Amino acid sequence: MKKIDLMILAEHMYTMEGEGVGYLANSGVAINGGKIIAVAPSEQLKKEYEAEKLITVGDKVLMPGFIDGHLHSGHGVLRGVAQDINNWMMHGMAPFEAQRSYEAKNGGSRLAIAEAIMNGTTTIGDDGTEMEGACQFIKDCGVRGNISIRIREALQRVYKPGELYEYDENYGQKTLCECLNLFDQFNDVDNGRIKIRFGPQGPDFVSEATLMKVKKMAKERKSKIHMHLSQGSRETKQMMMRYGKKGIPWLAEKDYFDCDFIGIHLTDATPEEVKLFSKTGAKMILCSSSIAIIDGVVPPAKQFQDAGGICGLGSDQASGNNCHNMINEMKMTAILNKVHYENPEVMPAWKVVRMATIENAQALGIDHITGSIKEGKDADLILVDLKQASLTPLYTKPIRNFIPNLVYSARGNEVDTIIVKGRILVENKTAITFNMEDILREAQAFADEIGERATPQFIDINGKNVQYMKEQKL
Numbered sequence: 001m002k003k004i005d006l007m008i009l010a011e012h013m014y015t016m017e018g019e020g021v022g023y024l025a026n027s028g029v030a031i032n033g034g035k036i037i038a039v040a041p042s043e044q045l046k047k048e049y050e051a052e053k054l055i056t057v058g059d060k061v062l063m064p065g066f067i068d069g070h071l072h073s074g075h076g077v078l079r080g081v082a083q084d085i086n087n088w089m090m091h092g093m094a095p096f097e098a099q100r101s102y103e104a105k106n107g108g109s110r111l112a113i114a115e116a117i118m119n120g121t122t123t124i125g126d127d128g129t130e131m132e133g134a135c136q137f138i139k140d141c142g143v144r145g146n147i148s149i150r151i152r153e154a155l156q157r158v159y160k161p162g163e164l165y166e167y168d169e170n171y172g173q174k175t176l177c178e179c180l181n182l183f184d185q186f187n188d189v190d191n192g193r194i195k196i197r198f199g200p201q202g203p204d205f206v207s208e209a210t211l212m213k214v215k216k217m218a219k220e221r222k223s224k225i226h227m228h229l230s231q232g233s234r235e236t237k238q239m240m241m242r243y244g245k246k247g248i249p250w251l252a253e254k255d256y257f258d259c260d261f262i263g264i265h266l267t268d269a270t271p272e273e274v275k276l277f278s279k280t281g282a283k284m285i286l287c288s289s290s291i292a293i294i295d296g297v298v299p300p301a302k303q304f305q306d307a308g309g310i311c312g313l314g315s316d317q318a319s320g321n322n323c324h325n326m327i328n329e330m331k332m333t334a335i336l337n338k339v340h341y342e343n344p345e346v347m348p349a350w351k352v353v354r355m356a357t358i359e360n361a362q363a364l365g366i367d368h369i370t371g372s373i374k375e376g377k378d379a380d381l382i383l384v385d386l387k388q389a390s391l392t393p394l395y396t397k398p399i400r401n402f403i404p405n406l407v408y409s410a411r412g413n414e415v416d417t418i419i420v421k422g423r424i425l426v427e428n429k430t431a432i433t434f435n436m437e438d439i440l441r442e443a444q445a446f447a448d449e450i451g452e453r454a455t456p457q458f459i460d461i462n463g464k465n466v467q468y469m470k471e472q473k474l
Helices: 042-048 073-078 088-097 102-118 132-141 169-186 208-220 233-243 247-253 271-278 288-295 301-306 326-341 349-355 358-364 402-408 436-461 464-470
Strands: 002-014 023-032 035-041 049-064 066-071 121-128 144-151 194-200 225-229 261-265 283-286 311-313 381-385 415-420 423-427
Touching: 002 042, 002 381, 002 402, 023 042, 023 049, 035 042, 042 049, 049 415, 066 102, 066 311, 066 326, 066 358, 073 088, 073 102, 073 121, 073 436, 088 436, 088 464, 102 121, 102 132, 102 415, 102 423, 102 436, 121 132, 121 358, 121 415, 132 144, 132 169, 132 194, 144 169, 169 194, 169 208, 194 208, 208 225, 225 247, 233 247, 247 271, 271 301, 283 301, 283 358, 288 326, 301 311, 301 326, 311 326, 311 349, 311 358, 326 349, 326 402, 349 358, 349 402, 436 464
Parallel strands: 002 049, 066 121, 121 144, 144 194, 194 225, 225 261, 261 283, 283 311
Antiparallel strands: 002 023, 023 035, 049 381, 381 415, 415 423
16 A cells, blocks of 8 residues: 555545536545545545545535635735725725735735635735735745736826826836745745736736836746736726727737736626637636625626636635635625526536636636646645535435535535645644634734724715714614
8 A cells, every 4th residue: 555645535525627516426535745646436545545644524525725816915904994885995995005004914914815715715816015924924824825916107196087197117117126026035935836926907007118028027937917907997097098098909909918818807898808808818817796896897707708718716805805705706706697697597606616716727827736636736625514504405316506505505614624735724624824813813903003093084085984984884
């Protein structure tokens, strides 16, 4: 018998291999050196391997870990400050963000990443500036990171309606240098567990010259570009004022899109632009909950998929979406699209589960490493507890109901065990590689400080949330 690190034997397993969810009964995985070395019936594995740690489960489902394709972890400390209002960024988040220190931002990152892990996320698709703290926490806690470092030339200030963004070459160079520094420091850490991506904030925030420079640098480093695209009327107005064209057609003319480009949101794209974008081989990440709460819009995921594109899911930011929970993203993506198209067969549960696992991996260009349970891939796995009211009862005949219940009924607390590259990060719903109590305690302390300092500007803006407070509605 061959000695290995870990073996998991499960009565129910979903591999995400093939075109569906790849269900296997009474099967398991053999794991050694962080990789899946065999996927086979349980009895066969027991005959061939002797594991240092054996996990046998009949009351849990084994499946690939979830992948969060796009989030802003640093906003974790600003959860819930900007909901149910128009102009959410300026009237809601701005007073609080202005008082968020670098230390508080790092505390927010730890909170958001830890929350995502506890809900079954094994790959964190983080995006933002001043990302060293987030990168370090991802490195230390053992989760997989697909991290986009933001590049921006438009100066950070309040712009009047109709005012064109002011570019500053020195500011752009500073953000580009941060990206390159973190690439050198963290890219391919732990044999590729962390990948650093180039993140121009959007086509309206960066000059044409810098966009072209970024593409060249990303190609040279065999990385990818992860960029907000057609994310709203603000971007469209800026692009029309500066170039006379919207973002997608303008970038398409520059041959900017290819298989190494990942576009985020596409909420302001026309059907024609969605088709144009999909035909370039570029990928899409949508954030259903965030965009629905912030803008009341359903991103064009179905249009993109119908045109042949690969589309993944992200949770965006806690100040807009409130949570980093891919189960919530699957549910909202399915329901919002059904309502939008007035068709219950649109975005079935099995499809959104694939979008949160293997198709997200394909969108991010890491499907050769993770996203499904397959021999040769890294062991990024979760065990989901069936002994929960939300997942009971379990049917296996004449229909299996686990996938619909996972999407429409589960909350995230059903996830029992989280494994990344064969390393157990969470077991029996208890974090092993980070201290959740400490993270919660420091986040609350930062929030107390931010709230006190943000009060004068919050009241001065006199947005909808100020009225809600006066009317005892919050």
